Amino acid sequence: MSENHVMQTYGRWPIEAARGEGVWLYDTGGKKYLDFTAGIAVTALGHAHPVVAKAISEQATQLLHCSNLFHIPSQIELANKLVELSCCDKVFFSNSGAEAIEGAIKMARRYASQTYGREKYEIITFEHSFHGRTMGALSATCQPKYQEGFGPLVPGFLYAKSGDLDSVQSLISHKTCAVLLEPVQGEGGVRPFTAEFLQAVRELCDRHRALLIFDEVQTGVGRTGTFFAYEQFGVEPDIVALAKGLANGVPIGAVLAKQKIADVMVPGTHASTFGGNPLATTAALATVGTLLEQHIMQHVQEMGHYLMEKLQTLVTKYPMAKEVRGLGLLVGLELDRPAADIVKACLEKGLLLTVAGGSALRFTPALIVEKEHIDQAVSILESVLAESTASV
Numbered sequence: 258m259s260e261n262h263v264m265q266t267y268g269r270w271p272i273e274a275a276r277g278e279g280v281w282l283y284d285t286g287g288k289k290y291l292d293f294t295a296g297i298a299v300t301a302l303g304h305a306h307p308v309v310a311k312a313i314s315e316q317a318t319q320l321l322h323c324s325n326l327f328h329i330p331s332q333i334e335l336a337n338k339l340v341e342l343s344c345c346d347k348v349f350f351s352n353s354g355a356e357a358i359e360g361a362i363k364m365a366r367r368y369a370s371q372t373y374g375r376e377k378y379e380i381i382t383f384e385h386s387f388h389g390r391t392m393g394a395l396s397a398t399c400q401p402k403y404q405e406g407f408g409p410l411v412p413g414f415l416y417a418k419s420g421d422l423d424s425v426q427s428l429i430s431h432k433t434c435a436v437l438l439e440p441v442q443g444e445g446g447v448r449p450f451t452a453e454f455l456q457a458v459r460e461l462c463d464r465h466r467a468l469l470i471f472d473e474v475q476t477g478v479g480r481t482g483t484f485f486a487y488e489q490f491g492v493e494p495d496i497v498a499l500a501k502g503l504a505n506g507v508p509i510g511a512v513l514a515k516q517k518i519a520d521v522m523v524p525g526t527h528a529s530t531f532g533g534n535p536l537a538t539t540a541a542l543a544t545v546g547t548l549l550e551q552h553i554m555q556h557v558q559e560m561g562h563y564l565m566e567k568l569q570t571l572v573t574k575y576p577m578a579k580e581v582r583g584l585g586l587l588v589g590l591e592l593d594r595p596a597a598d599i600v601k602a603c604l605e606k607g608l609l610l611t612v613a614g615g616s617a618l619r620f621t622p623a624l625i626v627e628k629e630h631i632d633q634a635v636s637i638l639e640s641v642l643a644e645s646t647a648s649v
């Protein structure tokens with residue numbers, strides 16, 4: 258089909274996606290792919306999950322949208338569930354990850370401005386970070402390639418070296434209102450921070466009366482083996498952003514915040530026409546409910562270890578495979594070269610992967626993936642690595 262009228266902002270694969278089922282994606286010609294992208298860490302329960310599909314179709318016959326002029330029971334129920342699962346007290350719903358980050362930035366700045374004065378507006382983020390494409394989120398994203406040509410950026414963002422406490426120390430001051438980070442940097446190359454580092458950043462924030470914001474857009478909703486990745490680092494953030502996996506593919510984002518921060522977000526301070534609408538929140542309730550009822554996060558821990566162990570064997574066998582990194586089912590395999598060619602070769606053999614940080618292969622299968630799928634994926638990848646090694 259011709260794409261003349263679609264703006265060419267994406268480097269797309271030569272596949273027309275038709276339908277999906279669990280970890281499988283089918284193109285319009287009926288070819289089957291083992292999908293280890295899950296829509297870039299979105300379809301947590303797999304494609305066309307029956308519980309989510311039923312919830313969406315039933316809701317569509319009742320009410321898709323009504324606006325936030327109304328009380329929305331499914332929105333209230335979802336907020337209650339997220340608060341119960343988290344260290345936060347209140348939730349604002351958006352439609353995407355970038356919008357959740359925008360909300361988090363606004364909340365942090367307003368809280369600091371109202372509590373300590375207008376000079377406290379700076380936000381520290383990290384190299385290799387990715388927070389989204391809107392102007393605030395883009396300004397927070399410390400990767401020049403994404404910012405090129407879009408200046409002037411939103412002022413007040415300072416960039417620290419990843420995992421380097423001295424760097425954070427040199428930037429943090431009485432002007433800092435927040436430190437924003439992904440506990441495992443996803444798009445930037447699947448790079449987990451250490452618990453010691455995150456705990457030290459928490460202490461620095463407390464000392465400087467700055468908030469700690471975790472961007473769990475990619476790591477949240479069970480992706481790393483716990484509902485929030487922060488649970489595994491012994492650190493509690495003040496604000497958490499969620500999106501991707503929350504409604505198994507229906508667009509939604511959420512900003513969770515502690516009570517003191519939520520208190521400054523009074524009527525009129527922030528809004529979204531679609532945010533938290535009946536369709537999205539019903540899909541999210543079905544997704545989160547299934548995740549918890551079926552103990553899928555324990556399964557993620559098991560499958561994550563299994564996948565990482567299998568990839569580790571490739572590191573021992575193929576010199577181009579350098580390092581396995583990750584947490585749960587957010588896994589990266591660092592290569593000694595750009596990963597795009599390997600992704601392309603895997604795709605031709607029926608395995609879908611993504612590139613992270615240029616030289617890492619990123620594995621984000623649906624959380625319901627089984628060992629047999631992992632075996633199949635690693636075997637396809639191994640054949641590609643073997644062929645690439647032989648052709649050098």
Ligand SMILES: Cc1ncc(COP(=O)(O)O)c(C=O)c1O
Pocket residue numbers: 353354355356358387388389390439443444472473474475476500501
């Ligand atoms: C950590 C993180 N934050 C924010 C975003 C932006 O989310 P969205 O594409 O839904 O705006 C992404 C997307 O990849 C992400 O991985």
